[in-house]
Amino acid sequence: MKIGPQHSYKFLVRPVVVVSTISKNGISNAAPFSFNSPISFSPPIFGFSCNPGHDTWRNIKENSEFVINVVGEDFGPLMGILEKDFPYEVSEIEKAGLTTQKSTKIRPPRIKEAYAWLECRMIDHRELGDHVWIAGEVLEAEVKDEFFDDVIDLEKCRPLSHISGKFFGINPVRVEYERA
Ligand SMILES: Cc1cc2nc3c(=O)[nH]c(=O)nc-3n(C[C@H](O)[C@H](O)[C@H](O)COP(=O)(O)O)c2cc1C
Numbered sequence: 482m483k484i485g486p487q488h489s490y491k492f493l494v495r496p497v498v499v500v501s502t503i504s505k506n507g508i509s510n511a512a513p514f515s516f517n518s519p520i521s522f523s524p525p526i527f528g529f530s531c532n533p534g535h536d537t538w539r540n541i542k543e544n545s546e547f548v549i550n551v552v553g554e555d556f557g558p559l560m561g562i563l564e565k566d567f568p569y570e571v572s573e574i575e576k577a578g579l580t581t582q583k584s585t586k587i588r589p590p591r592i593k594e595a596y597a598w599l600e601c602r603m604i605d606h607r608e609l610g611d612h613v614w615i616a617g618e619v620l621e622a623e624v625k626d627e628f629f630d631d632v633i634d635l636e637k638c639r640p641l642s643h644i645s646g647k648f649f650g651i652n653p654v655r656v657e658y659e660r661a
């Protein structure tokens with residue numbers, strides 16, 4: 482079935498991350514993003530694609546710092562509130578009943594209820610189509626001990642993925658294949 486190139490993202494199941502940032506007045510902001518990916522091992526670089534009208538971009542333009550909060554299916558029911566367009570400097574973290582936790586290397590807070598965090602500083606950005614691709618060096622990465630066993634334990638952390646609109650993916654299973 483041909484569905485049109487502009488709908489091709491609907492074939493691709495993408496991890497949901499919640500990006501937290503901070504304004505110059507110290508008010509935190511959070512929003513879900515699914516157009517996101519690691520870009521480089523060394524230095525470790527992580528990128529995501531942001532509509533230039535978002536408060537997330539406004540804050541990153543000011544201070545370059547952001548936290549990638551990696552979230553599980555428990556965040557699914559919170560997507561509606563986290564993606565709501567509250568006025569600038571209203572914290573979605575508070576509105577969603579979530580808890581902030583100090584980051585180690587940057588000012589924007591982590592969201593405590595996430596299962597892993599990447600603390601990033603923007604090193605590059607580029608307008609691509611109707612979004613800005615934001616690339617950040619990963620300065621600190623941490624995962625909750627109980628969810629990590631050599632690599633992430635999918636059955637414990639139960640990651641949340643996005644397909645499109647109200648459609649999400651849950652319940653992936655970790656398997657191993659021999660590689661040459
Ligand atoms: C699951 C999910 C994934 C999303 N992915 C993106 C994305 O990759 N890029 C983007 O610009 N907006 C994305 N959005 C929309 C933003 O989260 C939403 O517009 C939010 O209000 C932006 O908040 P801000 O203005 O506080 O930055 C997504 C929303 C949801 C619920």
